[in-house]
Amino acid sequence: MMDLDGFKPINDIYGHAVGDEALMVFAERVSNITRADALLARVGGDEFAIIQPDIASLDDPTRLARRIVVAVSEPIQIAGAALKLGVGIGIAIAPDDGATRDELMRRADRALYRAKAEGASTIRFFEPQMDANMERRVAMEKGLRAALTAKAIVPHYQPLVSLDNNRITGFEALARWESAEFGQVAPDVFIPIAEECGLIGELGDQMLRHACLDASAWPKDIRVAVNLSAIQLRDDTLGLRILSILAETDLPPHRLELELTESVLVDNFSKAQRVIEQLRQAGVRIALDDFGTGYATIAQLRKLHLDRIKIDRSFVDLVCKDPESLVIVRAILGLASGFDLSTLAEGIEQADQLACLKEIGCVEGQGYLFGKAAPASEVLKLLKADSRASAA
Numbered sequence: 001m002m003d004l005d006g007f008k009p010i011n012d013i014y015g016h017a018v019g020d021e022a023l024m025v026f027a028e029r030v031s032n033i034t035r036a037d038a039l040l041a042r043v044g045g046d047e048f049a050i051i052q053p054d055i056a057s058l059d060d061p062t063r064l065a066r067r068i069v070v071a072v073s074e075p076i077q078i079a080g081a082a083l084k085l086g087v088g089i090g091i092a093i094a095p096d097d098g099a100t101r102d103e104l105m106r107r108a109d110r111a112l113y114r115a116k117a118e119g120a121s122t123i124r125f126f127e128p129q130m131d132a133n134m135e136r137r138v139a140m141e142k143g144l145r146a147a148l149t150a151k152a153i154v155p156h157y158q159p160l161v162s163l164d165n166n167r168i169t170g171f172e173a174l175a176r177w178e179s180a181e182f183g184q185v186a187p188d189v190f191i192p193i194a195e196e197c198g199l200i201g202e203l204g205d206q207m208l209r210h211a212c213l214d215a216s217a218w219p220k221d222i223r224v225a226v227n228l229s230a231i232q233l234r235d236d237t238l239g240l241r242i243l244s245i246l247a248e249t250d251l252p253p254h255r256l257e258l259e260l261t262e263s264v265l266v267d268n269f270s271k272a273q274r275v276i277e278q279l280r281q282a283g284v285r286i287a288l289d290d291f292g293t294g295y296a297t298i299a300q301l302r303k304l305h306l307d308r309i310k311i312d313r314s315f316v317d318l319v320c321k322d323p324e325s326l327v328i329v330r331a332i333l334g335l336a337s338g339f340d341l342s343t344l345a346e347g348i349e350q351a352d353q354l355a356c357l358k359e360i361g362c363v364e365g366q367g368y369l370f371g372k373a374a375p376a377s378e379v380l381k382l383l384k385a386d387s388r389a390s391a392a
Contacts, residue, residue, distance in 0.1 A: 001108040002030075002068065004046040005086030005120045018079050025078070026085065029071040034064065049105070058093070058125070065089045065123045073121065086121035088112055097126045110134050141197050143179055144190055148202055153177045153190075155211045156373035159382060160225065160344065160366050163358045168386045170223035170257070172366065173211035174373045175203070195231050204232050205241060212249035212256065214376045219383065225257040225287065233260070234271060239278035246284075253283035259310065261289050269300065276304055287344070291332060301339060309336045311362070313347025320356045333361050 004026065011019040023046065030048070031040050039051040055061060068087060075082035090112025098104040107126040113134070115124040147153050157171035177185045194200040208226050215224035232238055246253055258279065260272070276286055287308035288301075311332055318325035329345075336343045345357050348367030357365060374382065 001043075001090045001105070001112040002048045002050070003088045003112055003116060004072075005088060005116075006084060007046040010083055010085075014079055014081065014083075018083075021078050022076050022083055022085065025076045026072060026087075029074075030068055033067045033071060049108070055093070061091050061093070062123070065091065069121045069123065088115040088121065089123045090115050090126065091123070092126040107131075137193070140182060140185070140190070141193055143181055144177075144193055144197075144199060147177055147179065148199060148206065151206060151210075152179075153203065153206065154375070155207055155214070155226075156375050157214070157224075157379050158366055158373040159371045160223075160364055161370045163345075163354065163362055163365050166370075168222065168370075168383060169364060170225060171215075171379060172225040172259070172373075173207060173214075173227075175207055176373070176375075191229070195229060200229055200231050201235060201238075204228065205245065208242065209245050209249065212245055212251040214379065215255060216249055216251045218379065220252075220255070222383065223255045223257055223285070224251075225259050227259045227261075227289065230261065230272075233275055236271070236275075239275045242279060242284070243282055246282075253279075254285065257285040257287050257308070259287045259289040262291070273303060280305060280307075290346070298335075301335075306339070306341055308342045308344060311343060311345045313345075313367070316345045316347045316353055316357070316367075320350075320352045326356075326360075329357070329362075330360055337361075 004023075007019065007022065010022055023042070027040065027042065027048070030050075034040055034050060035052065037053055041049050043049050050064070052061060052064065068089065072085050072087045075084050077083075090108045090110065092098060092104045092108035092111060094104055097107045107130070110130040111124045111126040114130055115122040118124070153175055155173035156176045157173055159168045160170040160172060161167065162169050175187050175191065177187075177190055179185050191200070191203075194203045211224050211226050215222070218224075228238075235241075242256075242258075243253070246256060260276075280286060285307040286304070287310055288304075288306050289310045290312040291309045309332060311329060315325045315329050315332075319329050320326075333343055342363050344364040344366065345353075345362050346366055348354055348357065348365045348369045350369065354365065354369060371382065
């Protein structure tokens with residue numbers, strides 16, 4: 001089983017006619033290197049399958065798969081552009097992996113799923129453990145759907161703190177799911193599942209509504225930050241939904257900050273730009289999360305008209321120990337100053353990191369040094385304690 005890497009952006013940018021032509025070029029290249037007794041078929045979308053009979057050893061499908069990866073890596077010249085594709089490949093062997101067509105297709109598909117998860121142009125043979133992993137994945141998707149129906153995924157809040165006076169200026173809402181079946185499920189486990197099975201919009205709306213309702217009970221100078229994924233920004237109705245939720249919860253737009261990762265800049269920049277501009281005109285603040293680890297360019301920063309840059313914790317971890325990390329953080333602060341953006345450092349855990357960041361001009365921070373994410377019931381207690389500390 002084969003699935004193309006990078007095909008969707010071709011359709012989005014150049015249109016389906018160019019996408020169809022790219023599929024035909026791919027099919028032609030693969031058919032030229034398969035044996036005469038093999039069958040190549042397109043089974044849907046950008047997914048293809050090969051049946052290769054009478055293999056002498058595992059070397060036969062391995063060599064074929066590697067030749068396919070090499071053939072696809074050559075850019076496709078269409079519409080005056082050099083289009084780049086990759087291909088994930090999953091392989092199942094009869095009779096060890098199955099004696100029927102359906103078994104072999106299903107297990108080759110599971111091998112393909114693993115290949116796609118491990119990176120572009122990866123080849124994987126089916127392994128029995130993949131069945132168990134897939135069963136758990138299916139069960140977790142079912143549990144996630146039930147949790148959304150029951151509104152069981154709730155935000156916890158981590159303080160955002162002014163480095164000048166250690167006062168809390170806001171909270172970042174972080175999704176938490178306590179499952180009766182799976183226990184505490186980490187966001188980096190269930191959020192990708194929500195994205196894959198089309199639930200991220202519903203999850204995002206629930207989180208935003210919950211966070212805005214909670215924030216409406218906080219002091220008026222305390223904001224709430226909520227994460228948006230690149231997939232959410234593909235939805236043309238996202239901006240209107242966010243503004244509707246703000247009106248429904250009676251939270252002023254300027255008290256909401258939306259955090260985007262740099263992946264939005266390569267997923268569909270023009271659509272993201274339209275949604276962001278719509279929200280900024282309404283008064284919503286926009287921050288770029290994990291800055292320095294992804295794909296942002298200076299031109300894109302200028303076009304997006306952001307309000308804040310969040311410095312990734314990988315630089316903060318080493319800011320006092322590694323001269324290169326310090327240079328990078330200084331450069332980010334200088335860039336932010338030039339664009340009139342505020343800055344927030346993520347992952348502050350030690351007092352020496354805080355002192356170093358204050359010295360070089362970082363404005364705000366978050367991390368375990370100030371507090372872990374806490375349930376909504378704890379936020380007002382944190383704010384009262386923060387107020388008393390400031391008065392003292």
